[in-house]
Amino acid sequence: MTARPPSSVILGAIGDDFTGAVELAGMLTAGGARTLLVTSVADIPSQLVAIDAVVMALRSRVAPASEALHEIGRAAAAFQALDVRQIFFKYCATFDSTDDGNIGNCAELLMAHTDARSVLFCPSFPEAGRTVYQGHHFVGDQLLENSPKRLDPLTPMTRSDLMAVLAPQTAKTVGLLPWATVQAGEAAVRAYAAARAAAGVPFLIVDALNENDLRAIAAATWDWPLMTGGSSVAAYFPAQWRANGLVADNPAPRPERIRGAAAVLAGSCADRTREQIDAFAQNHPMLTLDLKADEDATIAAALSWAHRIGPSVPICIASSSGPEAVAEVQARFGVIAAGRRAERLLGKIAIGLVDLGVRRFLVAGGETSGAVIQALGISQLRVAPYAGLGVGRCMADHPSRLSFCLKSGKLGDIDMFARVLTEMGDEA
Incomplete structure (x- = not known):
């Protein structure tokens, strides 16, 4: 060839x-x-x-x-x-x-x-x-x-x-x-x-x-x-x-690690994500957003809450809900509009969290991940080698050096949130 x-x-x-x-x-x-x-x-x-x-x-x-x-x-x-x-x-x-x-x-x-x-x-x-x-x-x-x-x-x-x-x-x-x-x-x-x-x-x-x-x-x-x-x-x-002679035998790069505060942003309504949120909340601060409330007030309240918690402990902010709550929001705003409302909230909250010093994000949900990455203005990502179900590690250099785990809503073990955020951190 x-x-x-x-x-x-x-x-x-x-x-x-x-x-x-x-x-x-x-x-x-x-x-x-x-x-x-x-x-x-x-x-x-x-x-x-x-x-x-x-x-x-x-x-x-x-x-x-x-x-x-x-x-x-x-x-x-x-x-x-x-x-x-x-x-x-x-x-x-x-x-x-x-x-x-x-x-x-x-x-x-x-x-x-x-x-x-x-x-x-x-x-x-x-x-x-x-x-x-x-x-x-x-x-x-x-x-x-x-x-x-x-x-x-x-x-x-x-x-x-x-x-x-x-x-x-x-x-x-x-x-x-x-x-x-x-x-x-x-x-x-x-x-x-x-x-x-x-x-x-x-x-x-x-x-x-x-x-x-x-x-x-x-x-x-x-x-x-x-x-x-x-x-x-x-x-x-x-x-x-x-x-077929098209590529050389290149070694896979090692995942990068980074210092800084850590946060979970969860928009998926999958059963597994909600189980993971519950497991994380047993030992970490947790805030659930009200999707029916005023957007600007909700964002401001979430960032004020995160500021009071401070950078020393990972936090979780979620719009995830069970089927009945989801149906209620969809009935009010429409199916697609309800989803995009949640994504918009979490995207804007992500911008505020970066300003507060958060550098490690675990984002649960495919649509939520897209909303967060786009809200932050990130155009390119360096992706770490695949390591297992539900753990998609990647790094961005703009607007700040940021580390992400973008997680499918229905995948990952129940206790993964805290463990992965720790693995993303600098060993020093």
């Missing part, structure tokens, strides 16, 4: 929320890929040297379909200007979406941008207990429709058949790439996808039960113009790049 020019990028990845984008960047980094994470299309450099992958963190998952398509299209155009070899569209391992999108519609747009003939959809994440068999999605030993995801306030997942989930989102015909074909290996996957595309079925939900399945899927698709899935399948791309 011809050696790759030093200024070219192999992979341009689009994450549909911030925690997912950080997770993906962390997995690529752990695999030895030199990875840059950016937070807007405008922040993708026109030329890059010594970068193997660029991950673009969007907030398209729960955006109105027209807004999501606009942002996905801009990201695709920017990656095409970089002449990337492949675009990868990363979404949640539980395929979080609605009949309006934003997976099938965005994949259809990306297919048009890349002239791809086949598109696989591979959300399986065996490490987290997310698997697909016969096109049906499982969370552990539960069908998706029976799992807590059925109660998600923004993307309630009430169907386990992912072909049925995807079909309303796209004009393309949706089929299945079965487990038996995955088991047969790379050549079988390529041949099956090509045959189904020729028969008018370009979109395929792919079965995957374990890491060997993901490895085979990655081997079959690493050189396609377009691939979609969870971060766990893309984690196997760097090994393919090395095997």
Whole structure:
């Protein structure tokens, strides 16, 4: 294979929320890929040297379909200007979406941008207990429709058949790439996808039960113009790049640590996040925001509370609520407006906390993470190698040197908040 020019990028990845984008960047980094994470299309450099992958963190998952398509299209155009070899569209391992999108519609747009003939959809994440068999999605030993995801306030997942989930989102015909074909290996996957595309079925939900399945899927698709899935399948791309002479065997960097006060900002309403908040609150100051109150007064009160606590102990400020409280706020403001109200509050509070000296943030929730990063005006992040479920470590240099753990709402062990904030701190 011809050696790759030093200024070219192999992979341009689009994450549909911030925690997912950080997770993906962390997995690529752990695999030895030199990875840059950016937070807007405008922040993708026109030329890059010594970068193997660029991950673009969007907030398209729960955006109105027209807004999501606009942002996905801009990201695709920017990656095409970089002449990337492949675009990868990363979404949640539980395929979080609605009949309006934003997976099938965005994949259809990306297919048009890349002239791809086949598109696989591979959300399986065996490490987290997310698997697909016969096109049906499982969370552990539960069908998706029976799992807590059925109660998600923004993307309630009430169907386990992912072909049925995807079909309303796209004009393309949706089929299945079965487990038996995955088991047969790379050549079988390529041949099956090509045959189904020729028969008018370009979109395929792919079965995957374990890491060997993901490895085979990655081997079959690493050189396609377009691939979609969870971060766990893309984690196997760097090994393919090395095997094909595209990258050197680079060591993964060590996570950076930083001094300064620490805070948890929690916007996710997932059961696991609320359990983590309760565990943290047993030994740390905790404040729950009233989303129905005046925004300016709520922000001022939260920052006054944080100032009184002082920098010596980590704090938690949360808008997270149970299903009944969420439903009440959504009924008053609307589903999307209620979520964005919470995100706006936590973003503005984050700005005030930086002014108070907070330098370590653990942010719970994908949409909340995006809101906080954008509110702080952060355009690029250095992502630490992936270390485990729910722990996406990264660093920013502007507006101050800040350390983040951006956590998916439904992942991470119950006691992780205090432990991770300590791990982010300077050893000195």
